[in-house]
Amino acid sequence: MNPMKLLIPLIPLLLVVAAPPLPAAVTLESFTFPTRAEEQHFKDVIGQLRCLVCQNETLADSDADLAHDLRAEVYEMMKSGKSDQEVIDFLVNRYGDFVLYNPPVKPSTYLIWYGPFVLLAIAALLLIRAVGRQRQVREPEISAEERKRLERLLGDDAGKGKQG
Amino acid sequence: MARYLRYLVPLAIFALLVAFLYRGLSLDPKLVPSPLVGKAMPTFTLTRLDNPDVTISDADFKGKVTLLNVWATWCVSCRREHETLVQLAKTGQVDIYGLNYKDNREDANRWLAKLGNPYVANAFDSDGRVGIDWGVYGAPETFIIDREGIIRHKHIGPLTIEIINDEILPLVAKLKS
Numbered sequence: 001m002n003p004m005k006l007l008i009p010l011i012p013l014l015l016v017v018a019a020p021p022l023p024a025a026v027t028l029e030s031f032t033f034p035t036r037a038e039e040q041h042f043k044d045v046i047g048q049l050r051c052l053v054c055q056n057e058t059l060a061d062s063d064a065d066l067a068h069d070l071r072a073e074v075y076e077m078m079k080s081g082k083s084d085q086e087v088i089d090f091l092v093n094r095y096g097d098f099v100l101y102n103p104p105v106k107p108s109t110y111l112i113w114y115g116p117f118v119l120l121a122i123a124a125l126l127l128i129r130a131v132g133r134q135r136q137v138r139e140p141e142i143s144a145e146e147r148k149r150l151e152r153l154l155g156d157d158a159g160k161g162k163q164g
Numbered sequence: 165m166a167r168y169l170r171y172l173v174p175l176a177i178f179a180l181l182v183a184f185l186y187r188g189l190s191l192d193p194k195l196v197p198s199p200l201v202g203k204a205m206p207t208f209t210l211t212r213l214d215n216p217d218v219t220i221s222d223a224d225f226k227g228k229v230t231l232l233n234v235w236a237t238w239c240v241s242c243r244r245e246h247e248t249l250v251q252l253a254k255t256g257q258v259d260i261y262g263l264n265y266k267d268n269r270e271d272a273n274r275w276l277a278k279l280g281n282p283y284v285a286n287a288f289d290s291d292g293r294v295g296i297d298w299g300v301y302g303a304p305e306t307f308i309i310d311r312e313g314i315i316r317h318k319h320i321g322p323l324t325i326e327i328i329n330d331e332i333l334p335l336v337a338k339l340k341s
Contacts (some may be wrong), residue, residue, distance in 0.1 A: 052301035055193060065266070066301055069292050094299040096199040 031075050038078075045084055046074055049091060050099050058101065198299050198318045205232075205313050206297040213264050213272055213286035220287045224261075225309055229339045231260045231332070232307040233283070233323075234295065236267040237275045239303040245322035246279050252328055253282035258336045262286035265295045265303050308332065310339045 033039040043060055051062035051070070059067050059074070070091070077087050091099045103109045142150070200206070209221040225232070233249060235242040253260055262283040264272045269288060276283070289295050298307070308317040317335055319327065 052196060066292075069296060073293075073296060093199060094296060095301065096196055096299075098196045 042078055045087060046071055048101055050101055052095055195320050200299055200315050201318055203315060205309055205315050208294045210287040210289055210294060213269065213288040220285050222313065226313050227311055229258060229311060229336050230309045231258055232263055232309060233260055234263045234265050234300050234303050234305040236265045236303050237271045241322040242304045245304050248323050248325060249282040250280040257333060259284045264288050265300060266292040308335055
């Protein structure tokens with residue numbers, strides 16, 4: 001079978017992988033911004049925040065009623081000159097760290113942040129130990145007589161190989 | 165011993181995994197712990213549901229243990245919860261305040277007239293701004309507030325007789341003593 005034919009079923013998958021991500025914000029509100037940069041900035045901020053109603057959507061994506069209200073709130077705050085951090089703190093103070101897609105580093109999240117590195121370190125230690133143990137295995141000792149026989153056999157074999 | 169370790173370690177890891185997954189079965193991701201518990205209640209001033217000319221504010225809660233119940237007529241679970249609240253109000257153990265959240269004044273008053281009014285007073289939060297300050301994300305929600313105005317507990321979802329007897333009333337009694 002032509003190996004190219006094997007790839008044909010994969011084409012839809014490749015198309016999905018290669019397609020550019022859909023634009024994130026499909027907001028229904030008509031927020032107005034003086035510049036494109038500010039609009040993008042607004043979208044970036046609401047794209048980092050989780051909607052509490054549809055928990056797997058960002059505030060930018062969600063069509064939940066609460067998401068509409070919170071987008072409006074964020075919009076008002078940014079318009080009045082609040083910094084990103086102030087906007088984020090406002091939401092965290094009310095809804096908790098859960099609104100953040102990027103969890104902060106603190107004792108209750110150490111396991112998420114450092115757990116993988118701990119596992120990696122454990123795996124590395126086990127690997128080093130396993131390799132070390134393998135090195136310790138000595139070559140089997142053979143007697144002079146056995147060595148002679150071995151050489152003869154190997155020599156024979158090599159000779160045959162050349163003739164054949 | 166080292167021989168058994170080879171089998172025991174994967175078994176222990178598996179057991180740990182099972183324990184975590186089992187715990188996960190009984191956790192509801194919809195219940196997000198509120199950062200407001202243990203903090204002073206957010207300040208607000210709103211009109212009363214039954215009278216747009218009279219205001220109600222956080223100051224009205226001070227000095228007594230209270231419940232604040234967030235509800236709306238569009239909220240299906242609130243309808244289910246209402247009868248329980250009426251019963252709780254009848255016991256006279258705790259004052260129940262209401263935050264009527266993103267609702268219509270006429271509809272809400274009609275609902276209370278028809279189904280009974282368990283509330284001492286209702287604050288009318290038509291645009292949901294006060295709801296945001298309280299971290300409301302899904303009615304019904306119920307807060308327990310102590311005499312100093314500190315939020316002591318938040319229950320998300322409809323109250324049931326069991327929850328009232330097992331969680332709400334014991335905490336109210338403790339805060340009162």
